[in-house]
Amino acid sequence: MDIIETAKKIALENAAKYGKADKGKVVGKLMGLFKERKEEVKELLPKIEEIVGKVNEMPREELKRYEKKKEKVKEERVIRLPNAKEGAVVTRFPPEPSGYLHIGHAKAASINYEGAINYSGRMVLRIDDTNPEKCKAEYEEAIKEDIEWLGIEPSSTSHTSDNMELIYERAKELINKGKAYVCKCSKEEITGNRRAGKACEHRKASKEKNMEEFEKMLSGEYGDGEALLRYVGDMESKNTTMRDPSLARIISREHYRKGSSYVVWPSYDLAVVVMDSKEGITHAIRSKEYELRGELYKSLLNDLSLPDIELIHISRLSVPGYPISKRDMRKLVEEGLVQGWDDPRLLTIRGMKRRGIVAEALRRFSLSFGLGKQENPADLSILLKENRKVLDKRSERYFMVEDGIEIAVEGDVPDIVEVQKKPDSSETRAIIVGTSVLVERSDWESLEDGEVVRLKGLGTFRVEKEAKKLSTVEEERKGLPKLQWIGEEREEVELWRVSKPLNEDGSFNKESLKKSKATVEKAALNIEEGNIIQFERKGFARLDNKERRVFIMSEGQ
């Protein structure tokens, strides 16, 4: 490195930034850069001074060119996609509207979304509504609401059912290429043959015959279960998914969006390939349970001469003690063991929201798994910790006492105090003190006679155990026990504490929802239903029902 050249560069940048180059700053920087050659720098001082002088004579406009380029902060991409091009990434989140979204969906949606925005790309929300027996408008609405609540903004929303003609076209293309056939075997025969690795007679039919049969399927000549379009895979493949899987079947039940316009509905495998291609998806990220279907996905793309798509399988989320699959959760809901899909013990997005988990924490938790495939049980306490971090900054503080004892307050006690709502905010709440306060019995019992305590926001007091009295004292030092207390205006509320709904053996945990009574300062009920506050020294709680005065504590196992 040349000292003079470097000096010029520093002087120019310095002048561009501050309007004038400062000799002291330039020399200082040089000394730092040329630690080993300080003597040389000193010798060059007159020359450096000259350079600074020249730079300062330059017109401002010219100096602008030398503005130091903001060093591109190497932004750590949270989700690193293979072969991703900036601005060209398209991902998708394709839920089936056959149930409520849960923590696993939150993970998939967050990763797809983050993956897209990390590369200034797009994420499509695709309602994968090809099963008229399971899909409902109610679920679709809920999905859209939950995605919005999660803070995910899809670039567009599509429905697989809006693309039935395209799907049929692709199916016909497969028939024409000898890659699909219409099978009329019974369910049992199909299962038996697939297990045995044996092909059925229908596989040998000509393309023309298959096309004719498929048209019959489309025109409604066959009833449910009477005919099936199957892929020409490999009946002996070790990957059983490849043993002539179903591509389309007949379901005559009315569809919630399409009515009875269609009776032939594609299987997931066919629909996903057609839709991913149509929507220009570059990276298809899905959970590991689909990994075996990856071979079929790639084969279909190939058979249909469609461009390749990066297929990424990520770990499936499991949380010990919590049912995650739709079926397991449905069981608890239908048996009435939980109150519904939004029960705070369920890890549905609605359940978590009721429990007081905020979207930001859920998204961060979801992203922490990255594209990893390792299937380790997730620890809910990590999510709750993340949640506390987010809530700690934004939630208001109030006092709550569960098992209270009335203690007289004497001395220089104000009638009313203004207590901060948040640590760093000037917003306050007024508390009317009265002649006695309610404190937690366990707190009172742990205090020694004559001890000095601090009642938060009120002052310091000396404990008089026998007389059940607190008298004001002028003593302010660190380390005093701090208690929450309830003044004159108080309200009785119900607290819910939730924990794992399943025992280790999978049975229902009857202790998973505990209800108890508590007393709160009146202001705690002035908040809006659904808001989350912190009960000091107790934890975060969400006002679940204002009329019934129910707070749900977000902590628990």
Ligand SMILES: [Zn+2]
């Ligand atoms: Zn058959």
